[in-house]
Amino acid sequence: YGDTAIDVGMKWGVALLDPALRQVVTDRISAGKLSANITGRPFDYGDIEAMKVVVVMTDGENTNTYAVEDPYRSGDSDLVKGANGVDYYHYPERSGSYDFYRTSNNTWYRLSQIGGSYTRYSWQEVWNKRTIKYFDNRYVKEIFGSSNSIYNDVIRRTSYGSKDSQLNAVCSAAKAQGVVVFAIGFEAPTSGQTVMRNCATSDAFYYDASGLSIADAFAGIASAINVLRLTQ
Secondary structure (H helix, E strand, O other): OOOOOHHHHHHHHHHOOOHHHHHHHHHHHHOOOOOHHHOOOOOOOOOOOOOOEEEEEEOOOOOOEEEEOHHHOOOEEEEEEEOOOOEEEEOOOOOOOOOEEEOOOOEEEOHHHHOOOEEEEEHHHHHHHOOHHHHHHHHHHHHHOOOOOOHHHHEEEEOHHHHHHHHHHHHHHHHHOOOEEEEEEEOOOHHHHHHHHHHOOOHHHEEEEOOOHHHHHHHHHHHHHHHHHHHO
């Protein structure tokens, strides 16, 4: 999760203009999901008959983003569902035959006590049922001691500073290919305005908007695009 990720939005905007997407478009046309009017798009960079434009807008600034690390995105987890319908943490390495832990009453059980069989949850199913913090606190820390934690192993954190750099990299790559970038900071804080201004093709292509002036910003962008089409 993350409140604002301008870099991700810009990445997808640029990706939809990249010629590498052409086969996807072709396949979707063949499947009847897209109009045949866009056959051959996205056109090549530098095509004199085409102009590529991105309009990116934010009302905020990049914030820290948190994602699940790859080893915890798929595959079997340590959480199981007993034949009795109850969830347990399965720890077969525990000495003895009591290796199914129920967190609601802090008790270990034998296989025979949970119905004689169980099904194992995938990590995707675990995160659909429990937050990472809940799983860490109510299972891992409770079982292995408060000093033990898997939170930092599971979570990948991307700072707002890294996201600002990623946004700048995407914007620079797009502009290097001739993509025209318009940017709007809609009632954005100073840091958000700065990264958007840097992303735009030039200062003239950046709009600082608030309230109803957002309509003027879009009207100005539409007018500028028409002028560019005529001059190119």
